[in-house]
Amino acid sequence: MIDTGRNAALAGRPEGLEQLRTLLDTAFGALGDAALKRGGPVAPGGPEAAVAAVREALGGSRFLAEEPSAQRVADLFGAYATWAVDLTHPSAVARMQCAPTAASVAAELLAATLNQSLHAWESGPFALELERRLIAEMASWVGFGEAASGTLTPGGSISNLMGLLFSRDRALREADSTGPDSGAVSQAGLTGRRIRPRILCSAAAHFSIARAAGFLGLGRDAVLIVPVDERGRMLPEEARRLLDGFGPDEVAVALVATAGTTDHGSFDPLPELADLAAEYRIWLHVDAAYGIGALFSTSLAPLLDGLGRADSVAFDLHKFGWTPASSSVLLVRDRRDMECLDQQAVYLNPSDDEAAGYTALLGTSLQTTRRSDAFKIAASLLTVGREGMGAWVDACHAQARYAAGRIAATEGLHLVAQPLLSTVIFRCRPSAADPVTDESAWNAAVRRKLLAEGRALLARTKITGLDGVPQVHLKLVFLNPTTTEAEIDELLADITAAAREVARDGRHM
Numbered sequence: 001m002i003d004t005g006r007n008a009a010l011a012g013r014p015e016g017l018e019q020l021r022t023l024l025d026t027a028f029g030a031l032g033d034a035a036l037k038r039g040g041p042v043a044p045g046g047p048e049a050a051v052a053a054v055r056e057a058l059g060g061s062r063f064l065a066e067e068p069s070a071q072r073v074a075d076l077f078g079a080y081a082t083w084a085v086d087l088t089h090p091s092a093v094a095r096m097q098c099a100p101t102a103a104s105v106a107a108e109l110l111a112a113t114l115n116q117s118l119h120a121w122e123s124g125p126f127a128l129e130l131e132r133r134l135i136a137e138m139a140s141w142v143g144f145g146e147a148a149s150g151t152l153t154p155g156g157s158i159s160n161l162m163g164l165l166f167s168r169d170r171a172l173r174e175a176d177s178t179g180p181d182s183g184a185v186s187q188a189g190l191t192g193r194r195i196r197p198r199i200l201c202s203a204a205a206h207f208s209i210a211r212a213a214g215f216l217g218l219g220r221d222a223v224l225i226v227p228v229d230e231r232g233r234m235l236p237e238e239a240r241r242l243l244d245g246f247g248p249d250e251v252a253v254a255l256v257a258t259a260g261t262t263d264h265g266s267f268d269p270l271p272e273l274a275d276l277a278a279e280y281r282i283w284l285h286v287d288a289a290y291g292i293g294a295l296f297s298t299s300l301a302p303l304l305d306g307l308g309r310a311d312s313v314a315f316d317l318h319k320f321g322w323t324p325a326s327s328s329v330l331l332v333r334d335r336r337d338m339e340c341l342d343q344q345a346v347y348l349n350p351s352d353d354e355a356a357g358y359t360a361l362l363g364t365s366l367q368t369t370r371r372s373d374a375f376k377i378a379a380s381l382l383t384v385g386r387e388g389m390g391a392w393v394d395a396c397h398a399q400a401r402y403a404a405g406r407i408a409a410t411e412g413l414h415l416v417a418q419p420l421l422s423t424v425i426f427r428c429r430p431s432a433a434d435p436v437t438d439e440s441a442w443n444a445a446v447r448r449k450l451l452a453e454g455r456a457l458l459a460r461t462k463i464t465g466l467d468g469v470p471q472v473h474l475k476l477v478f479l480n481p482t483t484t485e486a487e488i489d490e491l492l493a494d495i496t497a498a499a500r501e502v503a504r505d506g507r508h509m
């Protein structure tokens with residue numbers, strides 16, 4: 001029996017632990033039933049059914065309910081699980097969203113119950129030290145030395161933002177003597193500077209780079225797009241051409257390389273870009289949010305050669321890493337570059353406490369209260385180990401290659417390119433008998449039909465063909481190491497069947 005209202009239990013107390021056990025039984029029941037009720041990677045019915053499911057689960061109650069109800073919570077558990085996308089399903093291949101390991105989920109339960117934070121020593125002494133140790137080890141993974149530092153963040157977009165924040169402060173401090181006091185931008189601001197800051201990245205870079213430029217006061221227009229080769233890799237000679245064309249007021253704040261682009265999984269040539277960054281004295285930020293997976297695989301690791309020459313590296317373990325979101329990391333080669341985050345707050349980290357060793361991680365993060373993401377990552381890594389991580393990445397890479405081979409051999413499907421990491425881009429092609437006039441609209445409709453019927457979750461993107469016209473394409477993202485070749489065959493059969501059905505009845509167009 002779950003107590004409610006003013007008698008509701010706090011999880012960590014003895015009576016709370018009892019109630020937690022009962023609630024966990026309900027949660028396990030919901031998880032067990034959900035796959036059956038769902039019948040596929042997502043429940044059928046599309047957006048209208050999702051709206052109705054939430055309405056039904058709440059049964060007209062307000063969240064801040066006049067009459068709190070344990071039954072309502074049980075209903076909510078059931079509906080949430082049923083309406084969750086099943087990331088373990090072999091046809092859930094839409095997003096860079098992994099199914100987490102059991103160890104990481106158990107750690108999340110413990111972390112939530114204990115609710116530690118990293119902003120003051122007395123908020124979580126063990127959690128603090130664990131993150132410090134994890135960051136130090138991760139720095140060694142990417143090839144950084146003793147001077148490195150970093151932090152866990154709420155996602156790759158925020159990790160990119162932080163890398164660019166540090167690059168902005170360093171670049172403008174060094175290059176700009178026109179600022180209010182030529183001090184750090186974080187202190188003196190951007191107003192009054194007579195310079196044009198620039199960030200270079202490729203057209204395949206993640207949109208969070210341009211957004212970060214906007215948030216940092218540099219403006220999205222500060223981002224210069226460097227052309228790429230046919231596989232979406234940045235061309236270093238084109239970056240050089242842009243840099244050589246700079247006017248006297250233009251300052252390169254950062255060169256952003258992507259290691260594992262969102263669509264093709266392409267890796268910008270890190271050694272050449274590191275050379276260029278060194279020659280022009282530009283901050284090199286590597287967005288390895290997705291491509292970090294290569295690091296765990298012996299055969300794919302060479303794709304990340306040169307990573308250790310970056311000034312900052314962003315990566316996500318909630319993509320390749322099998323830990324729950326958020327599990328993102330930002331590392332810097334030299335901890336002094338994080339100084340804009342220095343913060344002395346009389347109520348959190350007075351200097352005499354710090355001198356006595358009562359330190360925390362306020363000064364590595366944009367956040368104040370901050371949950372311990374290191375804990376679940378540590379639990380997962382200790383369980384799976386280096387060899388296991390490598391085997392899982394290799395399995396996902398092999399699935400992508402298998403799917404690509406099958407797509408290339410299937411009439412009615414067109415493969416764009418051989419996969420580089422674990423994404424496959426392709427599109428459905430109509431047969432002569434199919435009454436399809438707009439192939440882009442048709443491909444988009446095929447995806448929506450599969451979503452609405454709960455048969456398969458695919459991603460979509462736009463690819464420009466030789467005719468220069470961007471066309472809707474479909475994308476498979478393999479992050480589930482347990483998926484079999486037979487299941488991939490089934491998925492592809494479902495896609496081709498749906499394509500025929502949409503061509504015939506046109507209802508989803």
Ligand SMILES: Cc1ncc(COP(=O)(O)O)c(C=O)c1O
Nearest residue numbers: 096155156157206262287289290
């Ligand atoms: C290359 C790349 N960078 C950054 C991100 C953003 O990561 P997040 O969704 O964790 O903010 C993504 C997301 O797919 C990505 O593919």
